[in-house]
Amino acid sequence: VLLDQKEKADCYYGTRLPPYKPKHVVTDPIIHRFQLRFCLCVREREKPHMDLLPAETSSEIVKKHRFRSLKLVDLNYEQLLSDVPYGSDYGKLDNGLNYYVRLNSKPKMRAALALAVKVGSVLEEEEERGVAHIVEHLAFSATKKYTNHDIVKFLESIGAEFGACQNAVTSADETVYELFVPVDKPELLSQAISVLAEFSSEIRVSAEDLEKERGAVMEEYRANRNANGRMQDAHWLLMMEGSKYADRLPIGLEKVIRTVSPEIVKRFYTKWYHLQNMAVIAVGDFSDTKSVVDLIKTHFGSKVSATDYLDIPRFLVPSHEEPRFSCFVESEAAGVLFTGYAYGGLSELPESEYISCSMGSTIAGEIGVFGYRPSMLLDMLAGKRAEIGTKLGAYMRTFYGDCSPTDLETALQLVYQLFATKVVPGEEDIKIVMQMSEESINAQERDPYTVFANRVRELNYGNSYFFRVMACVVHLMVGGIPRPSEPILKYNRDDLKGLPFTFPNTIIREVVRSPMVEAQCSVQLCFPVELKNEKMMEDVHFTGFLSKLIEAKIIQVLRFKHGQIYSAGVSVFLGGNKPSRVGNARGDISVNFSCDPDVALALVDLSLDEILRLQEEGPSDADILTVLEIEQRAHENGLQMSYFS
Numbered sequence: 001v002l003l004d005q006k007e008k009a010d011c012y013y014g015t016r017l018p019p020y021k022p023k024h025v026v027t028d029p030i031i032h033r034f035q036l037r038f039c040l041c042v043r044e045r046e047k048p049h050m051d052l053l054p055a056e057t058s059s060e061i062v063k064k065h066r067f068r069s070l071k072l073v074d075l076n077y078e079q080l081l082s083d084v085p086y087g088s089d090y091g092k093l094d095n096g097l098n099y100y101v102r103l104n105s106k107p108k109m110r111a112a113l114a115l116a117v118k119v120g121s122v123l124e125e126e127e128e129r130g131v132a133h134i135v136e137h138l139a140f141s142a143t144k145k146y147t148n149h150d151i152v153k154f155l156e157s158i159g160a161e162f163g164a165c166q167n168a169v170t171s172a173d174e175t176v177y178e179l180f181v182p183v184d185k186p187e188l189l190s191q192a193i194s195v196l197a198e199f200s201s202e203i204r205v206s207a208e209d210l211e212k213e214r215g216a217v218m219e220e221y222r223a224n225r226n227a228n229g230r231m232q233d234a235h236w237l238l239m240m241e242g243s244k245y246a247d248r249l250p251i252g253l254e255k256v257i258r259t260v261s262p263e264i265v266k267r268f269y270t271k272w273y274h275l276q277n278m279a280v281i282a283v284g285d286f287s288d289t290k291s292v293v294d295l296i297k298t299h300f301g302s303k304v305s306a307t308d309y310l311d312i313p314r315f316l317v318p319s320h321e322e323p324r325f326s327c328f329v330e331s332e333a334a335g336v337l338f339t340g341y342a343y344g345g346l347s348e349l350p351e352s353e354y355i356s357c358s359m360g361s362t363i364a365g366e367i368g369v370f371g372y373r374p375s376m377l378l379d380m381l382a383g384k385r386a387e388i389g390t391k392l393g394a395y396m397r398t399f400y401g402d403c404s405p406t407d408l409e410t411a412l413q414l415v416y417q418l419f420a421t422k423v424v425p426g427e428e429d430i431k432i433v434m435q436m437s438e439e440s441i442n443a444q445e446r447d448p449y450t451v452f453a454n455r456v457r458e459l460n461y462g463n464s465y466f467f468r469v470m471a472c473v474v475h476l477m478v479g480g481i482p483r484p485s486e487p488i489l490k491y492n493r494d495d496l497k498g499l500p501f502t503f504p505n506t507i508i509r510e511v512v513r514s515p516m517v518e519a520q521c522s523v524q525l526c527f528p529v530e531l532k533n534e535k536m537m538e539d540v541h542f543t544g545f546l547s548k549l550i551e552a553k554i555i556q557v558l559r560f561k562h563g564q565i566y567s568a569g570v571s572v573f574l575g576g577n578k579p580s581r582v583g584n585a586r587g588d589i590s591v592n593f594s595c596d597p598d599v600a601l602a603l604v605d606l607s608l609d610e611i612l613r614l615q616e617e618g619p620s621d622a623d624i625l626t627v628l629e630i631e632q633r634a635h636e637n638g639l640q641m642s643y644f645s
Helices: 058-065 131-141 150-157 186-201 207-221 229-241 253-257 262-272 290-300 351-358 362-366 374-380 407-420 427-445 448-461 537-559 596-616 621-637
Strands: 009-014 039-046 088-093 098-101 110-117 166-170 175-182 278-284 336-343 384-392 395-401 474-477 520-533 568-573 585-596
Touching: 039 395, 039 621, 088 290, 088 427, 098 290, 110 186, 131 150, 131 166, 131 262, 150 166, 150 186, 150 621, 175 186, 186 290, 207 253, 207 262, 207 290, 207 537, 207 585, 253 262, 278 290, 336 407, 362 427, 384 407, 427 448, 448 520, 520 596, 537 568, 537 585, 537 596, 537 621, 585 596
Parallel strands: 098 278
Antiparallel strands: 009 039, 088 098, 110 175, 110 278, 166 175, 336 395, 336 474, 384 395, 520 585, 568 585
């Protein structure tokens, strides 16, 4: 806040204020994970709504710093906020359930739905540590209406992909179930809201359900037991020291996850999951809010509220004397993205030039890619958002940028500097870069996952090398910039060379072992792929569909049936041959998941059995329709987003 000393006003900021007790907790699907309280109290003595910027210099300051003219505000912090959130259709049902409905036309024919429950890990007793998160997992496993993960199958059948469009999160103070669904058919919104209604009171907690989810929860627990996770845990303990929060990380304790009884989980669920502690949020491309409210009343209105429910207790975090800071950067909502690329890259150079040329971009980055030392460039760009990066791949060189609309000219000037600046390193610059590279390589060699990934590459591709150069560039831009009627530059992809590697011609099973603080395991299954030129373009799409199908089936078997993983991913690489519309394409399909080391080999066999079953029996019609629906919905969403690959 910029204040002119000549104005007679007192501004108090950062002052300790009495605890604020809201009548209602407003949960928004976008910001519900963040608890933010910001108080700015201003007492003005003379002039109402005075300008914080002096009249005689206001325009100059605005021009220089891009500040708007700010007004002093008289706030009474004793006055409670309005019960009605701005821009939302808010209400409460007779049974105590709150609802918030808001219109949002983008993306078109989509809705973000959430069931927010004011129940988190801080409410757990010692023997329940981790139970709030387990309840969240059980919700997608079975309810009164849905069994055996049928909720997941139903939502996928309407285009809501598991993980991306149907998910949940448990924090210390809340559990939020989230759905992102299409609403282009009238019945889809009703069905999705009915799923949230099931979560509110009908989650099934049986011994069988619990056993199936233990493995998935344990894998989520295990995934956080790395250096970064331990650092975050230590930070949490420091910030919450002296309160119950310090001992209530949402993931819980390993002992509880492995041994907690169904009775304890059921007791926690029935004790805290009451309609008075919940809110339904619906934000989307609706024709009107009233019809959505009617659907909420239809599916939730008949549910009976508890008469003896417990009020949610408050657990205060003790004050402290030392200052504590948390800094973050949020990108502007509006921006311009652009990229430029040129065909020809690593595959064009002989192996003898690989090492020296591969260090080029690293050295340039140290001495200044744009002709200025990084520290000097940072000062030159102060107050601007213009970020430019470069990437060198197997078949092309790329630059890309992200900037605010007002800083587009600056960003394009940086792009020009990429080509106009001759960067010549000195011996000292090279020495510094080599030392940094050596330290980086040594650090990577200590990372077990890097060792594993390196070995996978050796097995799949042998000793193949990469390299890169620079030539003509093709520009693509978004953000309101018109596309040129003709291509700016021409290129010939037929002159490119393919990567020199050969996939193993025999089955290889190998275990890579590395010392770790806590036992973890990462698994990768790789299969060679070669697409013939007659139907290559069509088969590229089919290969993508196939990867989605395999991923869904692996998750169904390893997570939903056997409860041994948290998630799995299937990726496709088709860059073995040069880009061409007429030649063959080759590469591989990789299946990746993490798990308990003791069951890794058994899960590999289960995965291979499922893939073999798909080869012999083929997918069902329902499986194919689900994959196509998910892809179609993702494509529709992508068309409305201002980014591109």
